[in-house]
Amino acid sequence: MTRFLVRLYPTRWQARYGDEFEALLEERPLGPFDVADIVLSAIDARIRPHGSAAANDHTRGVLMTLRIGGAAAVVGGVLWLVSLAGASVIQGPDGQPWQALFILALAALLVAMIGLSADPGRQQPGLVWAAVAIPIVGAAISAVGMLGMAVVGDAPFLLGASPWEIWILGTIAMIIGSGLFALASLRARGVSRAGAILLVIGAVAALPLLFGVAYSDGPGDAGSIIALLGIVAFAGGWVWLGISAIRTDRSGGLAQREALP
Amino acid sequence: MTRIPEFGRFAEPALLILVSLSEGPKHGYAIMTDVEAGYGRPMGPGTLYAALARLEERGLIEALEPVDRRRPYRLTAVGATVLEEQLQDLAGFARLGLQRLRGSLG
Numbered sequence: 001m002t003r004f005l006v007r008l009y010p011t012r013w014q015a016r017y018g019d020e021f022e023a024l025l026e027e028r029p030l031g032p033f034d035v036a037d038i039v040l041s042a043i044d045a046r047i048r049p050h051g052s053a054a055a056n057d058h059t060r061g062v063l064m065t066l067r068i069g070g071a072a073a074v075v076g077g078v079l080w081l082v083s084l085a086g087a088s089v090i091q092g093p094d095g096q097p098w099q100a101l102f103i104l105a106l107a108a109l110l111v112a113m114i115g116l117s118a119d120p121g122r123q124q125p126g127l128v129w130a131a132v133a134i135p136i137v138g139a140a141i142s143a144v145g146m147l148g149m150a151v152v153g154d155a156p157f158l159l160g161a162s163p164w165e166i167w168i169l170g171t172i173a174m175i176i177g178s179g180l181f182a183l184a185s186l187r188a189r190g191v192s193r194a195g196a197i198l199l200v201i202g203a204v205a206a207l208p209l210l211f212g213v214a215y216s217d218g219p220g221d222a223g224s225i226i227a228l229l230g231i232v233a234f235a236g237g238w239v240w241l242g243i244s245a246i247r248t249d250r251s252g253g254l255a256q257r258e259a260l261p
Numbered sequence: 262m263t264r265i266p267e268f269g270r271f272a273e274p275a276l277l278i279l280v281s282l283s284e285g286p287k288h289g290y291a292i293m294t295d296v297e298a299g300y301g302r303p304m305g306p307g308t309l310y311a312a313l314a315r316l317e318e319r320g321l322i323e324a325l326e327p328v329d330r331r332r333p334y335r336l337t338a339v340g341a342t343v344l345e346e347q348l349q350d351l352a353g354f355a356r357l358g359l360q361r362l363r364g365s366l367g
Contacts, residue, residue: 013314021310023330024289037305044311 002026005035008042047071066245069115073242076108081235099146099167106139106174109238113181116245124184131181138173141166172207175234179203182237192244199237205230274304274312279321279336279344286325286335289313316340 002025006018025038047067083105087098113135117128145167148157157163182199205226268275274296281287281295289309296304313334316322321340325333336344 017310017314019330020289020327020332021306024293024306024309027290033303034305034307038307041305041307041311045314 001030005030005038005042008039009045013045065115069112069117070242070245070247072108072115073112073238073245075242076105076112077235077238077242079105079108080238081232084231099149102171103139103142103146106135106142106170109174109178110135110139112238112242113177116185116241117181124187127180127184131177131184133177134180135170135174135177138170138177140170141173142170145170175203175207178234178238185241192241195237195240195244197237198233198240202230202232202234202237206234268312268315271308271312271315274308275316275321276344276347277304278309278312278316279340279347282322282334282336283341283344286333288328288331288333290331292334 002022005025006014006022009018009021025034047064079101083098083101086101110132113128113132117132144158145163145165148163148166151157152163154162154164158166179200182196182203185196186193186200207230208227277296277300278292281292281299287295289306292313293304293306293309313322317324317334320337321343322334323337325335327333
């Protein structure tokens with residue numbers, strides 16, 4: 001138990017404090033309060049920047065924002081893929097739990113956009129504002145759609161549209177917003193260009209499928225394969241961007257960020 | 262100069278640790294028991310080490326050679342200055358609050 005708790009901390013922290021921390025934990029019985037305290041502190045240690053790169057408060061704040069945004073991007077990308085894959089494989093009577101998981105993915109990706117917008121936001125403020133605002137509106141629309149599913153099921157709900165159609169509008173908004181965010185990121189130094197390119201490709205490839213599912217009979221077989229690859233690329237792009245942001249202070253990327261006008 | 266409020270949610274634990282170390286070097290477990298005895302509230306081990314790491318990073322405390330895996334920490338000169346300033350600020354704030362309270366009651 002003690003060793004497991006110590007391993008929750010990052011490797012660098014373990015190298016410095018692990019031995020004495022483990023000795024401390026062995027000296028007294030651990031209660032639920034202590035375990036919760038250690039878990040929260042381990043999370044703090046993982047997102048808190050260390051070392052010379054974090055020498056001043058401004059840099060520290062930027063790094064912290066990047067790490068939170070990066071973690072949200074990884075979580076959002078994974079949840080996005082898991083919820084869509086789950087919904088297509090296991091179809092429950094009311095779409096649960098995949099819709100709730102999907103809303104969580106939307107929320108995480110919104111946090112990611114805000115957290116990772118430091119560089120693109122300075123260079124492309126209009127584009128980044130649009131990239132964030134469109135998914136926020138979309139998330140609200142999706143929430144209305146979920147409410148409709150609970151109230152009327154598949155029956156027409158709002159302006160003749162079914163709750164499903166309303167809900168998927170939120171997804172489309174997130175893809176459009178992510179595509180705009182990736183375009184803005186491509187022009188900013190310090191952000192993973194490969195991740196941004198993957199995100200743009202994913203957004204462009206996935207959009208036709210979602211429009212087709214919601215408003216027509218759907219694309220053909222070839223279109224479906226391309227769109228499915230697009231959805232995977234979309235999720236992969238966010239995960240890639242997230243990992244590159246989390247690793248920024250290790251790769252020296254912050255120096256580039258700080259040097260920006 | 263570093264100010265303890267910059268430690269965010271670890272500001273209060275950091276202050277308690279500095280006060281504990283002001284009477285001499287202590288290792289983590291001794292700090293915890295001292296703070297709990299003097300302050301009457303438990304300090305979790307995670308919180309203790311999160312605050313210790315911040316204090317050490319800012320040069321307010323320094324680690325000594327470990328003894329049986331227990332590593333003592335002691336206040337640095339900068340740490341003593343910061344602690345004194347912080348305690349004087351708190352004392353001034355407490356005086357002001359008490360004056361106003363007595364004024365409103367009297």
